[in-house]
Amino acid sequence: MAAGTRERIIDAALRLFGERGVAATPVTAIEAAAGLASGSGSFYRHFKDKNELLLAVIEREMARVKKNLPQLADLPRGDDRSAAPLAAQLMSDLDFLADLRPMMAILMWERGHPSELSTKVRGAMVERGVELGVADLLVQSRTPAVKDDLEAAATVMMYAMVGYFLATDFFGAAAGGVSAERFTTTLARLMVDPADIGHSPPRDV
Amino acid sequence: MAAGTRERIIDAALRLFGERGVAATPVTAIEAAAGLASGSGSFYRHFKDKNELLLAVIEREMARVKKNLPQLADLPRGDDRSAAPLAAQLMSDLDFLADLRPMMAILMWERGHPSELSTKVRGAMVERGVELGVADLLVQSRTPAVKDDLEAAATVMMYAMVGYFLATDFFGAAAGGVSAERFTTTLARLMVDPADIGHSPPRDV
DNA sequence: GTCTATACGTGGATAGAC
DNA sequence: GTCTATCCACGTATAGAC
Structure with a gap:
């Protein structure tokens, strides 16, 4: 399994960096989590220093994420x-x-x-085309507020999603007990429900 | 100005802790920012250690914020x-x-x-009554999605706000170029616009 | 109450045996 | 490629003069 040591180090770093941050993660802890002796410098046979490891972690994650880009509905x-x-x-x-x-x-x-990390990842996000894709989706909406300011509506939708995700995932809040289904359903209806839904309910699911 | 040293230390810590985090802020940097000699232990005449300072910072901020609770419209x-x-x-x-x-x-x-900080501050947020207040505001909405699931609609609204704020403020993104006015206006309209606004425009401002 | 000086611990990184 | 041992930089916290 010695051949996979570099990958195991990246695995461990991805987890530990996410939990405590890079600065708060000693190389000794990474070595231990990767199955190496803590305190031995074995880590440095695979990476020049901790920052090079960070770049490798981000690079591997970016490559992985790119494969999973969701399709636009x-x-x-x-x-x-x-x-x-x-x-x-x-x-x-x-x-x-x-x-x-x-x-x-x-x-x-x-x-x-002031690293280049944010720039790199922001590029990946843009690649997914969130803004444009969302705007495209909403072009057909008949909701007055959406029709009057499509860009602002797309922004509302995007940040509602990001806010919900961050709050539930990072801060462990139960999000007011509202499930992902209820959240996305309500958000979608706010965006695209025909104004006269009260009079002629949608015939689709 | 010697009498205000403790307050100046809290001022400096509030800024530095927010910029880099507590762990990444050496006591020496706090001393320097508070007008003390960096490396002198003068800090320790005012606080037992860095953690006691952190608690003092949070406590002072909580007291300050409580005075500024916004009124419900x-x-x-x-x-x-x-x-x-x-x-x-x-x-x-x-x-x-x-x-x-x-x-x-x-x-x-x-x-x-696993500190008590999050708990403390979460209490302060609840005190503002975001969830209940927002739900109250939306009770009168005639938007179908709001009427069908008031709680989910309030959650959407709250997280859209939080997401917008975090994205613009913490991550420096221009928020897609959508100003706060456009954002809040569109969000409010999505929430409360009468379904038949296209036929009878609102007579209020 | 602030200073100089310092003891101590932790963590980054390297040397050299195996 | 991994180990033991170690050096060094940095940050915490204290001692004691002023």
Whole structure:
């Protein structure tokens, strides 16, 4: 198993960096978690220093995440629409956020550093095309507030998702007891429900 | 000015802890920022150790924030409503979040510690009554998604606010170029706009 | 109450045996 | 490639002069 030591170090670092941050994670702890003797310098046979390890962790995570980019949902193009497709898209987006979680945890610890990490990862997020994709989805909405300021509506939707994810995942709050399904369903309905839903309920799921 | 040394230390710590975290802030840096000689143990004439200082910082901030609790807006009780009062309330809530910022920054660094800090501050947030207050505001909404699941709608609203604030403030993102006004206006309209606004525009501001 | 000086512990990183 | 042993930088905290 000696050949996999470098990978085991990255595994351990991904976990420990996310839990406590890079600065608060001694190399000795990484060695121990990777099955090496704590305090031996064996770590340095695989990485020049702790910062090089950090870059390797981010690089491997970025490559992994890129494979899992969610597909954009197809909203029905006709007049007969419901919030269900968008709600499904949002659930999928929550999964994507969960997939990003380890990297996000590390970046939250490293915030404020003038490193290139944030730039790199921000690029990956943009690649997913959140903003544009969301805006596309909402173009067809007949909700007045969405039609009047599409960009602001897309921003509301995106930050509601990010806020929900961060609050539930990072801060352990039960999110007021509202499940992911209820959250995404309500958010989607706020966004795309036809204004006259009270008079003609949606025929789709 | 010697009498104010303790307060100057708290001032410096509030800033430095928020910028880099407690662990990454040496006592020597606090001394320097408070106008004491860096490396002299003068700090220890005022606090037993760095943790006691952290508690003092949080305590002072909590007391300060409690004075600034925003008032709940009065939504018009009649049938003739607009989103304007809620939008104004949300702008005020953004100010409140900004007021909480220094403490939130520290808590983000200290996340994961099994300390009593999070509990304390969470209590202060609950005291503001975000959840209940928001739910109250939305009771009168005629938006279908809000009427069908008031709690989920309030959660969406709250996390949209938190997500917007965190993204703009902590991560420096331009928030897609959407200003606070556009954001809160759109969010408020999504929440309370009458379903038939297209047919009978609101007569209020 | 602030200073100089210092003891001590932790963690980053290297040397050299195996 | 992993180990033992060690050096060194940095930060905490204290002692004691002023």
